[in-house]
Amino acid sequence: MNSNKANRMSIFLITCCAVLMAGILLGLVGYILYQGFSHISLRFLTSDASAFLAGGGIKNQLWNSFYILFITMLFTVPLGIAGGIYMAEYAKPNKLTGFMRSCLEVLSSLPSIIVGMFGMLVFVNFFHWEYSILSGALALTVFNLPVIVRVCEDALRSVPQDQRLSGLALGLTKWHTIKKVLLPAAFPGILTGLILSAGRVFGESAALLFTAGLSTPNLDFTNWNPLAPNSPLNVFRSAETLSVHIWAVNADSIIPDAKQVAYGAAAVLVLCILLFNVSARCLGRLVERKMTGK
Amino acid sequence: MLTQLKENIVYPEPKKQNIIIEVNELNVYYKNNHAVKNVSLPIRERSITALIGPSGCGKSTFLRTINRMNDLIPGAKCQGEIMYDGINLLDKKIDVVALRKEIGMVFQKPNPFPKSIYENIAMPLKFAGIRGKKRLNDIVEESLYQAALLDEVKDRLSQSALSLSGGQQQRLCIARALALKPKVLLLDEPTSALDPVSSAKIEDLLLSLKKQVSLAVVTHNMQQAARIADQTAFFYEGEVVEYNDTSIMFTKPVYKKTEDYINGRFG
Ligand SMILES: Nc1ncnc2c1ncn2[C@@H]1O[C@H](COP(=O)(O)OP(=O)(O)OP(=O)(O)O)[C@@H](O)[C@H]1O
Ligand SMILES: [Mg+2]
Numbered sequence: 001m002n003s004n005k006a007n008r009m010s011i012f013l014i015t016c017c018a019v020l021m022a023g024i025l026l027g028l029v030g031y032i033l034y035q036g037f038s039h040i041s042l043r044f045l046t047s048d049a050s051a052f053l054a055g056g057g058i059k060n061q062l063w064n065s066f067y068i069l070f071i072t073m074l075f076t077v078p079l080g081i082a083g084g085i086y087m088a089e090y091a092k093p094n095k096l097t098g099f100m101r102s103c104l105e106v107l108s109s110l111p112s113i114i115v116g117m118f119g120m121l122v123f124v125n126f127f128h129w130e131y132s133i134l135s136g137a138l139a140l141t142v143f144n145l146p147v148i149v150r151v152c153e154d155a156l157r158s159v160p161q162d163q164r165l166s167g168l169a170l171g172l173t174k175w176h177t178i179k180k181v182l183l184p185a186a187f188p189g190i191l192t193g194l195i196l197s198a199g200r201v202f203g204e205s206a207a208l209l210f211t212a213g214l215s216t217p218n219l220d221f222t223n224w225n226p227l228a229p230n231s232p233l234n235v236f237r238s239a240e241t242l243s244v245h246i247w248a249v250n251a252d253s254i255i256p257d258a259k260q261v262a263y264g265a266a267a268v269l270v271l272c273i274l275l276f277n278v279s280a281r282c283l284g285r286l287v288e289r290k291m292t293g294k
Numbered sequence: 295m296l297t298q299l300k301e302n303i304v305y306p307e308p309k310k311q312n313i314i315i316e317v318n319e320l321n322v323y324y325k326n327n328h329a330v331k332n333v334s335l336p337i338r339e340r341s342i343t344a345l346i347g348p349s350g351c352g353k354s355t356f357l358r359t360i361n362r363m364n365d366l367i368p369g370a371k372c373q374g375e376i377m378y379d380g381i382n383l384l385d386k387k388i389d390v391v392a393l394r395k396e397i398g399m400v401f402q403k404p405n406p407f408p409k410s411i412y413e414n415i416a417m418p419l420k421f422a423g424i425r426g427k428k429r430l431n432d433i434v435e436e437s438l439y440q441a442a443l444l445d446e447v448k449d450r451l452s453q454s455a456l457s458l459s460g461g462q463q464q465r466l467c468i469a470r471a472l473a474l475k476p477k478v479l480l481l482d483e484p485t486s487a488l489d490p491v492s493s494a495k496i497e498d499l500l501l502s503l504k505k506q507v508s509l510a511v512v513t514h515n516m517q518q519a520a521r522i523a524d525q526t527a528f529f530y531e532g533e534v535v536e537y538n539d540t541s542i543m544f545t546k547p548v549y550k551k552t553e554d555y556i557n558g559r560f561g
Contacts, residue, residue, distance in 0.1 A: 171395035
């Protein structure tokens with residue numbers, strides 16, 4: 001009787017906590033969307049930000065966010081997957097590996113502002129890449145790489161040992177087993193992890209303040225030559241992203257509609273990240289279903 | 295050599311088959327655990343050798359040593375000789391990848407890759423250097439036929455192998471191993487995860503396969519050993535207590551231990 005009561009008590013408490021958590025989360029997202037949604041319009045998404053007048057948009061910022069995300073993923077995905085393969089399949093369980101794992105953990109829990117400072121010292125000042133998309137993407141790579149290594153390692157480790165053995169027993173080499181058996185089996189997990197980490201990168205601001213900068217040159221969306229200074233594709237130009245823009249508008253903008261612009265931009269950001277999360281789930285499930293035929 | 299089609303060749307069935315693998319004084323250790331002790335055992339050509347014995351007596355270890363899967367276990371060490379085709383398989387210079395194509399292995403739990411039925415067989419073939427769609431299709435079909443699975447799956451080759459039943463999955467794993475045209479097939483409790491009907495199918499399959507390959511089968515099922523094996527080896531605490539023709543082993547075992555085990559008095 002007593003243990004029954006304790007059981008019901010704990011279920012009740014856990015449920016309360018869960019409801020509270022979900023409530024806070026929904027409230028937050030709901031508030032941002034409620035405040036910002038009315039400000040989102042095609043014009044808002046497709047016009048330039050203004051310096052003094054009301055009615056500025058977020059076109060360049062939105063583009064910059066996606067472009068920096070793309071460049072960051074270009075660096076992190078191959079490196080992270082290679083690192084994950086190494087950690088899961090090749091690293092011997094010894095002190096050195098343990099040390100590397102601790103380093104990765106520390107790296108992934110570094111405050112992003114510190115990563116930004118590091119990026120400024122190394123990429124902006126030492127390599128003279130100035131405030132640029134390249135500097136920003138590299139800082140984000142530092143920030144994101146440990147996560148991807150971890151995701152990839154975990155996904156590979158969750159593939160049953162049987163699969164490794166049967167690959168080898170069929171006369172495959174270790175590398176071929178990894179390539180043709182383990183990676184495809186781990187693919188849904190890796191994909192989900194990649195997209196979720198993309199959401200984190202997309203919303204990052206502190207690491208970009210001192211690396212990608214707070215301004216964007218006047219972009220000419222008809223000039224796709226990546227070497228032109230006003231081309232959207234140029235990686236050596238400074239680039240203010242959406243979340244940096246929110247910070248900047250809130251902090252020291254003199255436009256009269258600063259509040260609305262900030263809320264509007266925040267709502268767009270939240271929607272994008274929601275989209276990343278939902279698509280991560282859907283894609284992961286789809287691939288999984290395709291693989292197992294169920 | 296791996297690609298020769300063998301279906302048209304009729305093999306004679308001599309009374310006592312040649313020895314294809316001769317194990318001499320094999321010792322296997324896991325760190326300090328002496329798992330296989332001084333085992334000498336022949337595996338005969340085109341026949342089924344059953345390995346029986348209580349849990350933990352070293353049957354799987356013995357089997358894994360033959361195709362060098364034991365190399366993968368950290369701390370595993372072996373001494374002795376496993377002669378095959380005039381060479382010692384324990385020689386460090388052996389190309390284990392090539393070896394495992396000739397001496398295939400099937401595991402206890404069916405473990406097809408999460409790919410299509412076709413790819414499960416074709417992928418290792420492609421890695422073995424077999425090219426050409428027609429050729430691959432032929433071998434896939436032939437090995438599915440040999441594994442008595444073709445009729446059940448021929449209309450769904452592009453479906454995921456994981457959509458098959460457990461018994462079908464196990465036959466697919468056998469087909470996958472057969473596709474590489476191994477000389478020897480090692481099976482570690484291939485039916486212990488399956489229902490009786492699927493087990494019976496696999497038993498029939500093994501009996502039909504011995505026309506082409508030599509088989510070594512670990513089993514905990516005495517009736518199964520009696521039904522399918524030509525020779526039987528009884529392992530106990532890492533040693534081979536008795537090895538003989540199955541018919542003799544199951545009717546007039548020489549040792550009391552063997553008799554007790556076969557009659558279910560321990561283990
Ligand atoms: N991977 C391993 N690492 C260390 N020791 C092992 C390993 N595999 C087996 N052993 C040990 O080797 C001995 C023989 O084990 P093995 O798995 O070969 O027995 P088995 O006859 O196949 O048993 P079962 O019928 O339960 O499958 C046991 O003492 C076991 O603890
Ligand atoms: Mg075993």
